[in-house]
Amino acid sequence: MDWMAIGSAVLIIALMVFIFPRMKHAVQNSPKGSSSDWMGFIIPILAIAGFIILLINMV
């Protein structure tokens, strides 16, 4: 294994350590979303997926 792979692994582990307390806090304190709340997220994500497919066909 080369040192680039080790460096990348160190960077990702550092990010995980950075995010872990925020994840714990968010999981414990986030309010629950209703199905209409989730639809408000899913619809733009589907639009983005369609847009990316369009971009892929353009390049």
Place this chain on the structure above:
Amino acid sequence: MNDQNISISRSQESVLATNKVLKNTYMLLSMTLIFSGVMAFVGMSMNLGHGVSLVLSLVALGLLWFALPRTANSSAGIPVLFAITGLLGMGLAPVLNHYMAINPSVVSTALGGTGVIFLGLSGYALTTRKDFSFMGGFLMVGLMVVLVAALANIFLQMPVMQLVISAAIVVIMSGLILYETSSIIHGGETNYIMATASLFLSVLNLFQALLHLLGAFGSDD
């Protein structure tokens, strides 16, 4: 009657404060994006390698971790933010040089695509004024799963897994843009330096994921 006037006055103050955070965030975000682009261009002209890029990312992460939270409440946070965004921009140079050599239209399309997605999501959050705070747990867990998968893929080296990770990053970063914008609108985020850092990271990761997806699926003729 007097209580009602006080309540209306407080509500107006809150709206003004929210608009100020939003305006400052977008102004600082546009300046940091331009600066990051300039630094990426400098890095590309210097033909920086992947090793230097990795070191720059680690230094940026260190500043993000230790320096930014300590300085974000003062004007000292602005140069720290510019340092982080400049280092991350410069760190993009080897990837950009790689795609420029293969198919330059991938870079311009990813750049334009990221701009359209960011503006579309921001416009959506601003016009609907929906509260996306319920997504906090989902987005953070998703981000952690992506990091675990990316760590595993350093050793597994599976191209399909890399594409799945990039697609997941697009979904998570899009969610984070909605989450952060909604947080500013609803008064959850009152520090424009922290809001800019969060939005900048989402835009940068979105751009990289899009670059990878377009590079993998797009034609190279």
